[in-house]
Amino acid sequence: MAGVAPKKRERRLIVSPAAGGPSLNDLSELIETGRAAMADSDYQGAVQAWRRARVLLAARDERDPRLDAALAEAHFRCGILARPANLDDLSEAIRLNPDEPRYHYHWALARQRRGAVEMAIPVYRALLERKPPYTRAAYPLAVALLTARKQPNKDRVWEFLSDEERARIASAYALLRRPPRTSSPTPPRRTTHALWAGLAAFRTGDRSAAASLQAALDDPTLPPVAAAVARHYLGVLAWRQRQRPVALEHWQAAYSAGLRTEWLAQNLASGYKDAALALLETSLSNQSQHPDSPASDGAAAEPAAGAEADLAAFREVLRLAESGLAHLPDDPGLVRIANYARGQLGYYAARANDWSEAARYLWAAADAGDHGRATLTNAALTAEALNRFARAADLWQRVLRHRPRYTIRTHTLSQEQIAVLWQHVGDCFERTSDYDEAARAYRNVLRHQPDSVEARRRLAQVLVKAERHNAALPVINEILALRPDDVPTLILRAQVHEKANYLYGALQTWQQVLELDPEHPTVHQNLARLHCLEGDYHWERGDERRAAIAYREGLRHRPSDARLRASLALLTGQEGDKPGAVRELEALLREQPGDGETLYWVLDAYLNLGNWERAGALIQQLEHADALPSSDQLMRLAHLCYQSSRREWTTQLLELMERRCDDARTLLDVAYAYRDTGQDAKALRAFRRVIDLEPDNAEAHLELGMLLMRAGKDLASAQEHLQRAEQIALRASDATTMVRARLGKILVRSGAFDE
Known part of the structure; x- marks a missing residue:
């Protein structure tokens, strides 16, 4: 998109023995990036930068212990800041810097908090055996021994504990040793x-x-x-x-209150799951009492319409399930409950034509792993309703991917149902202009419905849109073998023949369409156009007789066609009957006054006949015409006048286009034409107007800068426009314009304007 800076490409290292390895500048830049990230507490950013720096060093067969230590510290901080602590980051920190006791301590602490006491105890012991001992590990080791039903006071760890810590451990151990009491629950001693x-x-x-x-x-x-x-x-x-x-x-x-343990997370998840299930059971019980409540198809039940209480209940079920998933994201029961509630809420929203709300719930369920046919189908239909066809195609493919595969299973899809699903996939891909994928989908339709003419027609259409004409033609012929008189397919074959430059095949096919459907709205128009092309073909090869026959055949289909009549008149004039040609051209002007298309073809004929007087009068008439020929036609007339040495008419036509046009692309063409005909002052004016209409037009800035440079005036403005062109081209990844702008800036600085 113009004016939007593309993302910078990540630099890739290519190591060459001759190059001596990666640049030290790259390495220093990555190290500094990591330092800045650490200073900003962006530890993940530091990890990414320093890991890339290690890759650069490894390419040189080098290693920097300081970099390893810094990367280890970044991993360590990522690990301890995560809730719960990230064991992968802590393990990586230990691997990079095994001599740092803090890393081992927090790794053991994370294991202990996960209930893996037997894995934590050896690590704590190793920390206490260091020289000097890492005494911070003593108290958690004592707690771990208590958890493992061992006696800390008989372990070497006891000597590392403070008096207060010993008292706490001893009190806890004494209480744990107390046998269960069967008497009344009297509170323990106040001590x-x-x-x-x-x-x-x-x-x-x-x-x-x-x-x-x-x-x-x-x-x-x-x-x-x-x-x-x-x-x-x-x-x-x-x-x-x-x-x-x-x-x-x-x-x-x-x-x-801040407690974060795996046990609490699991218990919270269980509590939310139980609450959600209880509410869901109540809601479904109430829903079964609604007379219009649809039955379940085994994938998802559809809620009763208008049951506001059920709707509120499903929202609460979803809230409870998502609250549980916040503590235990991979719990399959919570995932199923949440997806069920999303499916119901999405169905409610779809029935109310609130497609955005339906998409929010249904797409979330699909993305969270709900592969039920009802959910995926509803999600795909919602995507189609929102014109999100790429998303819809993906969802339809998921329906197909997760369909039951064996006939012994319930809810197995029939061949017709599978074909319908592939038809949806093809339609969606076709709407996103992904014609190759659409063609693949329509071929799958034919696998399940080999006799489907409509699927073959759609396949042929997308192959034509993909410009795969050789692949489309056999499919079209297959349809015509089944239905020889199928007009839409005949029209498609005519279009394929024309795009393949097989003019006679296109004419023959359109003639078949005419015989089958004489009232078809475009058949005469297309036959006239093709006969005109046929006439041009013969005329270019010097066969005026066959050209005239083709033009007359075209006029039989469209007697008032301006191009055919003007072409036939021009052919008549060039064969020697100039008065007859003039009569025909003037008659055409009288019959179709004020038509820009007619004026173009008549003026083109007069210029080719060399009737300068009449051509000049028509050019003057253009100045006051309400309807002008198209911009492309006016530009062709200007070019024809220039070739005919009528430079003043060329200028007149260009000025007319400049006055009557507000399109930046057309004005840019006018500016180029001024420049190419040596009218630099007018070219400068046109380029400036293009910039007024489109400030980020790199071409206009570049050419304006070049013109100012060659004129040797206002070099500061020339430099400014060249700089602007370079900036716009850089954002748009336009290498050619960017290089030309840079060369122009060099020429301005050097004063070598003639180079």
């Missing part, structure tokens, strides 16, 4: 905090756990993170007692 007592009771299955954890929550001095832990376990207890809404409330509160 132990209620949180620890509650956690210990939970671990041992003591019924006092809920009371202790609730007592801990009532303590205003309890830190928020500890309160979140209590909330989490209260939620687990409520879930076990089938108090599902209460459990979900506790887990939501724990998450809001």
Whole structure:
């Protein structure tokens, strides 16, 4: 698109032994880019820049430990900032810089938080065995040993713990060792905090756990993170007692307080899933009571029309499912629930003709992996309604890709149904002008419906549009073998013959159309046009007799055709009957006054006959005509006048075009014509007008700059226009214009205007 800067191409390294490896400038630039990204806390950007820098160094068989350390730090920060921590980034940091204890510590911590305690313990031990020991690993190691039901006080880790940490671990260990109590859930002794007592009771299955954890929550001095832990376990207890809404409330509160663990994520996902399923069951139960509720086809049920309560319920189901997916994105149950709700909401929106809303839900379901036929079909129909045909083609192909393949399965598609789906694919690709894909789709239609004439016709049409005439002709002949009198197919064959320059084949086919349908609206027009081309062909080869026959045959179909009559008159005049030619041309002007097309052909004939007096009068008449010939026709007349040494008429026609035209492309042609005929002042004026109409026209800026440079005047303006042309060409990736503009700037600076 003009005026829009294209994306910069990523530079690709091509290593050559003679070149000595990649440029140091590239390497330095990437390193500095990484540093700037780190300073801006853009750690992913730093990783990308420094990884590319390592590739450049590897191409030179070199390695920089400082670069490895910096890249490791960037990976480390990416890893610990992710929630939960990204083990891939942490592992890469360890690989790049294995001597950094922080990386090992956080890797073990991430494993421990995922429940992989046995993987974390050896890493913590290795950190404590370092010289000097990395004592930060002591406390999480003690907690990991507790989790593994081992005794931290009998382990070497005990000597690395502070007194406060030892007291906490000892208290927790003592509570965990306490046997389950079957008596009434009396709160633990006040010497132990209620949180620890509650956690210990939970671990041992003591019924006092809920009371202790609730007592801990009532303590205003309890830190928020500890309160979140209590909330989490209260939620687990409520879930076990089938108090599902209460459990979900506790887990939501724990998450809001900042607790982030895999267990909490899984529990939240389970809570949201249970709530969504309960609401969905209620909604479907209510929906079954609607008399107009359609039955399910096994893929997706369509909701009853006008059931606003159901609509609100499905929205809430979707909200709950998406909330669960935010914590556990790959949970298949949540994905199915969300997609089901999206399918229903999309169906509601489609029935209300709210296609944008329908697309939002249905496309989301399709992209989230819902391969049900109902969802994909509705999504494809929605895309067609929105004129998003590329999207629709993709969705129809998904319907085909995921259809049942074996006849023993239910809902298997018949050959006719498969053909209809491929027909949709072909239609959509045809509307996006992807004719090759459309042709492939129509061939698939024919695989499933070999006798379909319509599919063959559509295939032939897209092959013609793709300019694959040799491929289209056999398909057309197949149709005509089945239906010899099929007029649309005959017209298509005539068009193919004409585009293949097989003039007689086109004429013969149009003659068949005329015999079958004499009232066809374009048959006479096309026969007249083709006979005119036939006459031109014979005339160019010196066969005036056959040319005249062809022109007269064309006039038999369109007696008032200006081109045919003017061509026949010109032929008559060049054979010696100039008075007869003039009479015919003047009669044509009288019969079709004020018609620009007629005026063009008559003027062209007079110029070719050398009747300068009458030609000059008609050119003067053009100045006041309401309807002018087309811009291309006027330009051809100007060129013909120039060839006939009537330069003043050339200028007159160009000035007429300049005055009567507001199209930048036409004015650019006029400016070039002025320049080529040595009228530089008028060319400057025309180029400036083009720029006024189209400020980002690189050609106009370039030619204007070149003209100003050759004139040796206003060199500053010349330099400015050349600079502007270079900028526009650079954005448009127009290498030719860009190079010419740069050369022009060099010439301006050097003063070598004649080069």
